[in-house]
Amino acid sequence: MMLEDRLLVWKFNRGDIGALRDVYEKYKDDLVTLAAALLTDVSSAEDVVHDVFVSFIESSRKFRLTGSLKGYLAICVANRARTKNRSQQVRNRVLPDRTDTTDPDSGNPEFAAVFGEELRQLGVALEQLPYEQREVLILRSHGRMKFKKIAKQQGVSISTVQGRYRYALDKLRSMLNGEVRE
């Protein structure tokens, strides 16, 4: 797995942009899922993944892989998703009427529906988590990233990240048990 990634990156560094197709085909579903879980919106998630690959194409010569390729792409997606989330928050603050019309408990029905009936409840619960907590939970549980790496990516201490993870997990458990506190 790792060797294959290194070979793809080596080809990519040598100007073989076609190797990027293989990278995309290999990780596209994981990255879209990660972005969708972070943003709770599938179309925004696809935009984020697209942006990540566009910037990846532009960095073909100077890109150097130090860790895993999947981890690198996951961090890129998380960074873009955070930026997008911030801009959405700013937009909601500027146009508060748009948010008033939606029921905060109902969430985004389209987003929850894409995961199927079994995981729909989880999708709804994820939407209600604060973004920072959701990000830590998704990167840790879905991206299988270490707390240290998440802390570096978020620019906070490891204990803060661990705290966010614990809070997110507790909140999610309580929501899934029907004990929604907020």
Place this chain on the structure above:
Amino acid sequence: MISADNVNDSIRKLQLKASTDLDKRVHDDISIALARSQGIEPPVTGPTISRFITKGRVTKFAVAAAILIAFGIGFSTGRRSRPAQPTPDSLDVIAYTSIALSYPTAPKTEDSFWRQKALAAIQPRPHVDAQFTKTKLPGTYKQYLKEKKL
């Protein structure tokens, strides 16, 4: 129904598939980048003559043949050309007339003198061109003195 205990497992089960629209967008961008990377050469504004020559194999041979033919023609023309003909006497007269004209005050009897001068100027002068080295000059002088004594 998801139990609260296996939240982590459930999160790991979350799986979406990238839409065909996203596939198309990304693959199109990759194709564009690929085309751009292959076309690194600057845009051709018009083929220059050197580029035109070096590109075609037939053109290369044609240009080489043309150069050889031109060289051959030049060489053969040079070989066949005749050596300079001695100027006829009539021309000499004209030439000396012009010399005489340049010295209108000179008497006609000196015409032969000026002619001799002009001829002497044309003639090669080996004694002038001869270079005496520092070692040869005293030797020559000594030889001259010996001959004088004898």
